[in-house]
Amino acid sequence: MRPTQVLLERVRDEWGRVLRHPFPRRLAAGVGAAGFREWLGLEAALAEAMAGLVAPVVPKAPKPHRYVLAQALLFLVEEAEWLETQARGRPPLPEATARLARLRPAPRTEWKRVATEFWLGGSAYFHALRAVRPEDEWVRAYWERRTSAIIAAFLHDFAELADLALARYPGAAAVPHARRVLAGLAGFWDLGLGLLGG
Amino acid sequence: MRPTQQLLSAHRDAWNRTMRHPFLRVLEGPVAEAAFRRWLGYEAGWIGQALGGLACAVPQVPRGHRYVVAQALVVLTEELDWLEAYGLEGEREEGLEAADRVVERAFGQGWECSVLVLWTGARLQFDALRGLEPQEELVRAFQERRTSAVVEAFLHDFAELTDLALQKLGMATAGDLLARVVAGQGELWDLGLALLERQE
Numbered sequence: 381m382r383p384t385q386v387l388l389e390r391v392r393d394e395w396g397r398v399l400r401h402p403f404p405r406r407l408a409a410g411v412g413a414a415g416f417r418e419w420l421g422l423e424a425a426l427a428e429a430m431a432g433l434v435a436p437v438v439p440k441a442p443k444p445h446r447y448v449l450a451q452a453l454l455f456l457v458e459e460a461e462w463l464e465t466q467a468r469g470r471p472p473l474p475e476a477t478a479r480l481a482r483l484r485p486a487p488r489t490e491w492k493r494v495a496t497e498f499w500l501g502g503s504a505y506f507h508a509l510r511a512v513r514p515e516d517e518w519v520r521a522y523w524e525r526r527t528s529a530i531i532a533a534f535l536h537d538f539a540e541l542a543d544l545a546l547a548r549y550p551g552a553a554a555v556p557h558a559r560r561v562l563a564g565l566a567g568f569w570d571l572g573l574g575l576l577g578g
Numbered sequence: 579m580r581p582t583q584q585l586l587s588a589h590r591d592a593w594n595r596t597m598r599h600p601f602l603r604v605l606e607g608p609v610a611e612a613a614f615r616r617w618l619g620y621e622a623g624w625i626g627q628a629l630g631g632l633a634c635a636v637p638q639v640p641r642g643h644r645y646v647v648a649q650a651l652v653v654l655t656e657e658l659d660w661l662e663a664y665g666l667e668g669e670r671e672e673g674l675e676a677a678d679r680v681v682e683r684a685f686g687q688g689w690e691c692s693v694l695v696l697w698t699g700a701r702l703q704f705d706a707l708r709g710l711e712p713q714e715e716l717v718r719a720f721q722e723r724r725t726s727a728v729v730e731a732f733l734h735d736f737a738e739l740t741d742l743a744l745q746k747l748g749m750a751t752a753g754d755l756l757a758r759v760v761a762g763q764g765e766l767w768d769l770g771l772a773l774l775e776r777q778e
Contacts, residue, residue, distance in 0.1 A: 428637075431644070435636040438651060439629045443659045450655040453636065454648040461645060 383546035384499065384539050390555050394562040398504045399511070403569035403576075407519055408512035411576045416519060417467050418575045424463035426568065431456040434498065437491035445541040449491065451534065452498055462525070492545035496554060497561045499542035503535055504565055581744035582697070582737050585752055592760050597706045601767035604774050605707075605721070609714045617770045618665035618720065624766065625661055628696055629654045635692040643739045647689075650696060653732060660723065664716065690743035694752055697740040698759045700724075701733055 381389075388395055411419075431453055438449045510527045514520050525531075546554055579587070586593060632651055639647050708725040712718045723729075744752050 431648075432637040435633045435651075438633045438655065439626065443662055447652070447655045447659060450648075450652040453633075454645070454652055457636070457644040457648040461642065464641065 382539075383543045387496070387500070387546060387551075387554055387558055390551070391558045391562060394559050394566075395504065398562050398566055398569075399508050401508060401566055401569050403572050404508045404512045406573055406576050407509075407523070408514045410514075410516050411519060413518060415576045416516075416522075419572050420463050420522065421467035422568075422571065422575070424460050424467055427456050427460035427463060430498070431460060433494055437494045440491040441495065441541065442544070445495075445544060446491075448537050448541045449495060452538065455534065459525070466522070492549040493553075493557060495538070495541045495545040496549060497557060499535065499538045500558055501561050501565055502531075502538065504562060506531055506535055580737070581741045581749075581752075585744060585749065585756060586701075588749070588753060589756050589760065592757060593702065593705075596702065596760050596764050596767075599706070599764060599767045599771075601771040601774070602706055602710060604771060605712050605717050606710055607713065609712075609717055609774055611714070611716060612666070613774050613776070614714065614716055614720075615664055615666045617773055618661050620665075620766065620769060620773075622658060622661035622665045624699075625654055625658045628699070629658055631692050632696055635689040638689040639693070639739070640742070643742065646735050646739055647693070650732065650736060653728070657723065690746045691755060693736070693739055693743045694747065694755055695759055697733065697736050698756050699763065700729065700736075702760065702763055704729055704733060 434449060434453045434456060438446055438453060440446075441449050505526060509523055512523075514523050629651065632647065632654065636644060636647050636651070703724050707721045710721055712721055747755070
């Protein structure tokens with residue numbers, strides 16, 4: 381079994397909770413444009429924080445896999461710019477800003493952890509959103525970006541890098557880190573639910 | 579005139595001198611493959627340094643300009659993969675020392691310096707290599723990579739950000755940095771020349 385599959389097995393409960401989180405269904409049910417723009421501002425801040433985590437580890441990953449990390453960085457930067465444009469300058473909420481501030485840039489040696497966590501968070505996002513289909517046109521554009529064939533192909537390539545990382549990354553550390561990522565994503569979507577209204 | 583053009587005009591003599599470096603003429607003749615692959619190992623050292631320096635600068639680059647820097651990182655990553663595939667192991671450290679002299683004071687001193695160093699270095703290589711007619715296949719492959727349409731498009735897109743960096747640094751600081759990059763490139767080519775001539 382691939383190391384990424386082993387990790388998913390070991391965090392199966394947390395993974396299931398993220399996939400059953402009410403946020404994607406709330407998005408699909410229809411949301412107000414103003415609340416959705418605030419959510420996009422929050423996502424822009426997350427993408428920017430993630431870019432700050434990925435950038436320093438690109439040169440540390442082994443060839444040819446560092447190319448995948450460089451592509452991830454390019455994706456995050458492009459995504460942050462698109463999200464900011466869509467959010468039309470709405471600043472993220474103070475609570476979200478404080479939460480994102482805890483995402484400190486990783487030391488350059490931590491490519492294995494960054495690669496694994498990026499793959500895990502990206503995969504959870506992809507699968508949770510792909511399970512719904514939003515009605516609102518403005519939500520659809522966002523949803524299509526998160527669930528496109530390009531993202532699927534990218535996550536497929538990224539899983540190879542995560543497999544390599546996990547083979548060199550002790551499971552005793554990877555499992556609690558993975559749990560934190562999934563709990564962080566669920567907490568982030570809790571914030572989103574607050575913005576969109578129940 | 580754009581700031582990048584002003585900068586190049588102000589340092590045209592040093593730029594042209596480096597473009598006449600004898601290493602470039604040697605690249606057009608018969609070159610021992612083993613020696614050239616050792617040279618590629620030096621190049622990997624320089625590109626590895628540039629990749630590390632630029633990666634750290636990405637979050638500092640103003641919004642709206644980060645995409646072009648992230649694209650540069652992808653290009654550099656591809657280039658490093660190629661150089662490591664063809665460059666000989668064990669020669670990287672010497673190349674790194676030379677590269678360090680060029681970049682140690684530039685990368686890590688703010689995104690403006692990183693951007694200027696990368697654009698200047700890539701532009702100098704583009705200008706110097708594109709007119710060459712190498713005989714050897716591996717040398718030609720190297721030349722084509724550094725002078726491709728992709729690199730030309732990158733230099734064009736990156737010039738806009740470099741203009742912004744120049745405005746922030748000021749012409750005097752930028753000129754000093756450019757002079758160091760040009761001199762450093764000359765030192766790297768001195769090393770390459772010695773390496774290729776030793777093998778003849």
